[in-house]
Amino acid sequence: MENSIGDLIINGKGSSGGDKFKKVSIMGEGFINGDVECVKFKTCGESDVNGNLKVTDIVDIKGRIGIKGNLETKNLEIRGEIEVNKDLFTEQCKIWGKIDIGGNLNAEIFTLDGGCTIEGLLNADKLKMILSLPCKVHEIGGSDITVKKGGKLMFIGLRDIMGSVKHKELTADIIEGDNVFLENTKAKVVRGTNVKIGPGCEIDLVEYKNDFKQDKGAEVKKSSQKK
Template sequence: MEVSSLPELAITGFGRAAGGSYGNVTIDGAGKVDAELSCQSFVVNGTARVSGAIRTESFEVNGKMTGKGPLHARLVRINGQVHIEGPLSSDEIKLEGILKLDGSCDAEKFRVHGGFTIAGMLNAGIIDILLHGRGQVKEIGGEQIKVKLGESRSLASVFQWVVPVFAQHLTAETIEGDEIELEETTASVVRGNRVIIGSGCTIGRVEYQSELRVHPGAKVKERIRC
């Protein structure tokens, strides 16, 4: 079926709709979709809940959204709070707010100004995290991994629906990549080619190939050059 023949879905105010295949899906207000959804674009300005998987080219949330199932989108933009009860796969993820995933996250680019909880693995070529809240993930794998501390202002001043504000710190079991630069991170193992351990870090073991730099205020129990 061609994209032009697909119906549009627009919810304004309060409403609900069946799942299925659509061209563009827009929710302005509070909306619910009762089954899995396939569409060209998915935009929420307000609050939404989708009771199934979402497959779309473009996914954008300005507000709060929950999805019961995996999310597959070429581009993901989140300005607010999103909870996906499953994995997320995308070419590029831009997060300003809070993301919670009950599965793993796979992307080419993962850019965060906020906080996140990922039950599984975060795997991306470029990972750029500016912590404005808590980050929690089982494992991180990528080529370029950068974790920095954001400004010391609460997310609540920007996203009033995000309560409470979590500590600005990342926790992971394993972080593995080529170029790694970390701040305010706790991890059991960090493994990479060039590794910079910055302020606020507590690392059990660092395995590196060409270079390791450790901030005087960071704690690294074991350092191994491979």
């Protein structure tokens, strides 16, 4: 990275100011006070960034990370917990665990096995959610949207007790896509070209263009076809 000052490496417990780095590696507990720009960001343990985080290649998290500002990266892989106070921008996002976003999440491919809280819009071309923990999203938009009931998510260090969570469901105001398949979902409005409402769903209104299917274990208060 142009004008970078080299690598930032923290082993054990340490802190640093924000800057431009080639690589950031935190093994243990690390705190960065300020905005960070780098090519690769990797942490195993506990870390916090008191600012924005911009990574041109990959963010690889094993454990927990908190980011006070925005997160922008090409690839994001999480095995554990991530909290972003503002917006998240990424091409590909894979999460095994829990994600909390204070703003919007934009991705081309979004894959989640776990739980999430997204205060704004979750927008992805291809979106797949396995509900191993409760999920709450204000609005979901995409091309292919798949939400399925999950099982136990085993991850050492995650604060929630995975096997004991009873209400593994998605709650959303609006879900809109081309091809939509839902299980264990509560939503006010679902819109799509082809919509399938699977078991465990409670939907107030379904609007579809071509095809609509409803499982006998789902509740849909109203459905209408839009030309």
